[in-house]
Amino acid sequence: MAGFQVQTIQQAEAVLSVENLTTSFLVEGEWKPVVRDVSFRVAPGETVAIVGESGSGKSVTSLSIMRLLQPDTSRIEGKIMLGDRNLLALPESGMRQVRGNDVSMIFQEPMTSLNPLFTIGDQISEALLCHSAMSKTEARAEVIRLLEKVRISSAASRFDEYPHRFSGGMRQRVMIAMALASKPKLLIADEPTTALDVTIQGQILDLIKMLQEEEGTSVLFITHDMGVVAEIADRTVVMYRGEQVETGATADIFHRGRHPYTRALLSAVPVLGSMQGHVRPLRFPVVNAATGECDIPAEVGDTVAASAGPVLEVRNLTKRFDIHSGLFGRLTGRVHAVENVSFDLFSGETLSLVGESGCGKSTTGRAIMRLIEPQSGSVKADGRDVLALDKNGMREMRKTVQMIFQDPFASLNPRIRVGAAIAEPFLEHKMGTAKQAKEKVADLLEKVGLSADMMARFPHEFSGGQRQRICIARALALDPKVIVADESVSALDVSIKAQVINLMLDLQQSLNLAFLFISHDMAVVERVSHRVAVMYLGEIVEIGPRAAIFGNPQHPYTKMLMAAVPVPDPDRRREKRMAANDEIKSPIRAVDYKIVPLQYHTVSPGHLVAIS
Template sequence: MQNLTTSFLGEDGWRSVVKNISFDVGAGETVALVGESGSGKSVTSLSVMRLLQPDTSRIEGNILLAGKDILQLSEQEMQKIRGNDVAMIFQEPMTSLNPLYTVGDQICEALLCHRNMSKAEAKAEALRLMEKVRIPSAASRFNEYPHRFSGGMRQRVMIAMALVTRPKLLIADEPTTALDVTIQGQILDLIKTLQEEEGTSVLFITHDMGVVAEVADRTVVMYHGDAVETGDTTTIFRDAKHPYTRALLSAVPALGSMTGRVRPLRFPVVDIRTGTALPPVEAADTVAQDVPPVLDVKGLTTRFTIHSGLFGKLAGRVHAVENVSFSLQPGETLSLVGESGCGKSTTGRSIMRLIEPQSGSVMVNGQDVMAMAGHELQGLRRTMQMIFQDPYASLNPRMRVGASIAEPFLEHKLGTKHQARERVADLLERVGLKADMASRFPHEFSGGQRQRICIARALALDPKLIVADESVSALDVSIKAQVINLLLDLQSSLNLSFLFISHDMAVVERLSHRVAVMYLGEIVEIGPRAAVFENPQHPYTKKLMAAVPVPDPARRGMRRGQIADELHSPVRVPDYVPVERQMREVSEGHFIFQ
C-alpha cells in the first residue's frame, strides 16, 4: 500500500478519512491495524477490496497485490479477485449475511464461483470448515437461516465464508469481536494454522491489544486517518514512541487487576496528548442487600423447536435456556459469561419478553413480567431497557440517529419534541459523540460509534434495569474505558442495575459485583466476582480464564490446542428430559452446579 488516500464526498466537498498511509504485508505475515473507532481502519480495508460507493468516494495512491495495482483493474477483473485471492471477514455479520439464503448456500457460493466444484463437493467442503470453526451440529444447521444463529455463531459463519477458498490475503475486520474468549482463541489458532499451511497473509484489524500481541508480526497504529506509528509488534509494546500508542496500551484491562478489591473499578482515564493514565479508582457505589431485588428470575426455560420433513414433523428442540435462576439487587452488576450460543443473549431477551419463554418466572420491581401484555408490558419496559449486541441491526437504517434516540422518550410521553432534542444532544455528548451527529443516518458511523448510539438510546428513559448484551464488544479500548466509566457513573448516581452479558473477561472482572457462568443454556457457576475469578471451581470456568488473551508479544505463535475439543450442542430430541443439577456451595454466595 503506497500513499493511500481515501476521501468521501460531503456537503462541503471531498473530505479525506485515510491520509497518505503506506505499509506492506509480506507473504505469510500478519500485520495488525489498530486505532479508535472512526480512525479509518475499516475504510482502509474497504479500499483494498474496492467496496466503497464509487460516486461518493475517491481512492488515490497504489494498492499492489502480488505486484498488480488493483486500483487499475476493471470491476469484472476485481470480481475474480474478491473472495478468491483476497477475502474479508466483515465487522458486523448480520449486515454481511443475506437473510434470504441459508448459511450453507452462502458458504458454498465462493466455491461455486471461484472453484470448479460440484454442489456436492462444495457442500462437503463447507461442512468441513463449519466444523473447523466450531459450529455445533454443522450438518443440521447447514440449511438454517442467519437469524437462527447467535451473534457469535454468525461471526463464525463469516469466518468460514472467508477461509473457504484459502485466499492469499485475508483481511480480518474485527473478526473476533462477537466471540467469547475460548472461541476467539480457537479462531486465532485457525488463522495461524492457515498461514502455516497456505502461506496466507493477514491484515488484522482490531482494537484488542491482547489479540494484537498474540497474532501480529508488525503493527500499524492509526489515529484520525493517519498512520502515526508503524513497527515490530514487540518493539511497539515495549517502547511505544507516539503518545496515542502509549494511551492505547495504558487503557488495556488486564485479568487479575481486581485481586484484593471489593467494588467495581473504573478504567484509567488516559490523556491522549501525553499518553499518561491517571490511576484507576474504585466506583463509589454499594449494593443494598436488605431490600427487594430489582430483578428476580426463577426457573427460566426457553426452547426453540426444530421441524423437518415435508409435513414439518417435530425433530428436536434447542434447549437455549434451561432452568436458570438468579436475582439482581438495586445498584448491582451481575455479569453473564460463556461461549457464544450458550444462551446468554436468549436469557436477556427472555427477561425482556422479546422471546417468549416456555416456563419460569421473571419479576421486575415486584411485578410479574410473564403475566403482562400490551400497554401494561410496554409501560414496564420504561424501567428496563436493553442494549443489543449488533448495533447496526438494532437501528432503523431509514431513521436519523437523533430520531432513534428520541423515539422511546416521545413514545412514553416524557416531554415535548424540543425537550427530546435537548435530551438527545445531552445523551450523545455523554457517550462521547457530538450533538450535531443527531442528523446523520446509522450507515454514516463506524461500528463503535453505532454502539455508543445504542447505549444513548437505552439511557433515554432513565431506566432502573439495563440488560447490556455485549454492549462494549464493538468498542476500541480507549472508548470502551470511557463508556464503562460512564456506566459506572450512571450506576452510582441513578442506582442502576446491570445484567451485563459479555465475553470480555477482563471487563467483566472490572465492573461486576457478581458473575454467572453459562454453559449449554445452564448456569454452572455463580458467585461474587472475587470468588469466581480468584477461586474458579467448575472446569468450564477455568477454561474461560485460561483462554483470555494477554497483551504480551512473547506469546505470539502460541497454540492453545482447543480446536480438537469435542463439539457440544444444545439440540436435544423431542422427548429429552433435562438432568437435574446438584448445587454445591463453595463459599458464602459462591455456588457451582454439577
C-alpha cells in the same frame, strides 16, 4: 504527520509494498481524502496488523489494495506493489486475476460474504475453477481437503450444505478455506473475528496462525482489538483519522508506544486478571488521544449489602421454543433456551450473565422483561410477581426494570428526534407535563455526557457511542431500579466502550442502580461485575462473587471461556491456548426429553458450581 518517519521500503523483499497511499471519495462534487500518505510493507510469511477504531481508514486501506472501491466515486493515489507489479496500474481484467489468486480477502461478516443460494462446496470450488485448470472432480476433492484443513468435521458430507446450516464460526472457517483455495501469497483479513464469540475467535486466530505456518502465507490483519494484535501480529501499523501515526514491531508498539493515540488504545483494553486486589468494579482509564493525558481509574460504589433484600428475584425460569416441521407442522422438537435459571440481584449491584451465543443469556433477559413469555418459573421485581401481571401491571413494572439493547441504532426510531425518544416513556407513563419532560431530557442528556441542545437532532447525526448514551438516557427516563444491559457495549470501539462502561458505573453509583449485565466479553465482565453467572446450554453452571469466579474458576466451561480471551501481551504470542476446538452443543431436544435439574456444589460462600 509531523514527527512521523516512514521507514524505507525495500520492495524486492516485500510481498506487498504500499507507498504514500491516499484514497479520496467524491463528496458533493469535491474529493475528500479519507486515507492520507499511508506506507507499509508485508514481508514473506509475516503478519502485519493495521489497528484503529471505526473511521480510522483501516478498512478503506484494505479495500484500496484490492481495488474494490467504486471507481467513479473513489480515487486511489500512490503505489501498491505486489511483488514487482503495481496494482494501481493493472487493468480491471488483470485485477480479476490477482483477486482470489495472488491476494485473497476474508471479510468481517461471513454470512453476507457467502451466497445463500449456493452450497458452500460450489462457492469454494468456484475460486479453484476460475484460477486453475482443475476438473470439477479434482476441485471437489481439493475443497474437501481444504474444509478438513480448517477443521470442519464430516467435510465430505457438508460439501453440499448451504451457508444457513453453519454457525458463525463455521461460516468464517468456510471463508478462510475459500480465501486459501488458490494458495495466495497474501491474505487480507478485515476484522475476521469481531462478530464472533470469544472461544470461536480464539479458534479462528489459532487456525490462521497454523495455516500461515504451514503455507508460509503473508497476512495483513485489520482489527481494532489490541488483544488480537498482540496475539497474531509481527508488526503493527496504528491509524488515526485516516493517517498512519505509528508503526513498528508489535512488542515495541505495546511496550514503548510513543504516540498518544497508541497509548489511548492500549489503556482502554480490558486485561483479564487486572482486578486482583480490587473488591469493587473499577473504571477504565481514559486517555486523551490528542495529548496522551490519562485519568486515574477509581473503584466505584460501595460493597453491596445483601441484607437490604433483592430488587430482582428469578427462580427456576424456563423458556423453550417449539420446532415444527413437515407438511402439517408437526411438533418435532424443542429448543431448551433457558432451563431452571435462578438468581438474585441487589440494589447497586452488577450481576453479569456470561456465555457464548446460544447459551440463553439474552433469552433470560428478554424473559425477565416479558418481551417473550417464559413457560414456567417466577420473576419478582421490587417485590411484584412480574409473570402474574396484566397489561396495566406490566406498564407499572417497566418503571422498575428497563432494558438497553445491543444495537443502539436499531433501538431508536430514525424519524424521531432523540429528545422526543427520551421523553416518550416519561410522557406515556404520565410522570409529568411536556415542560417537565423537556427539563428531564435535558438533565438526562447532561448525565450521560451529552449536551441538552442535542435533543433536536436525529439518531443518524450521532456516533455509535453517542447513540448508546442516548439509549441509556431513555432507559433512565422512568427512574428504574434495575437495568438489563444486553450486550450493550459489544458493538462499540474499545475507547468508546471504556467511556460507556465508565458512564454506567458512575450512574450506578449516583442512582444506586442494579445492572443485569449480559455479555460474552470476560475481560469486560471482570471489570464491571460484583457477581458473575456463567451460562451454558440454557443453564447456570457456575455463579459467585467476581473475585471467586475469576480467581478460582471450577467449571470446565468457565475455564475454557477465560482461556480463549486474547491477552494484550506480545511476549505471550507463541503460547498455545487451551481452548477446545468444538462449538457449543445444540440446545435442541426431542419432544419427550426429560430435563435433569443441575445439582450444585458450594466452593466458597456464594460460589456455586454445577456438578457434572
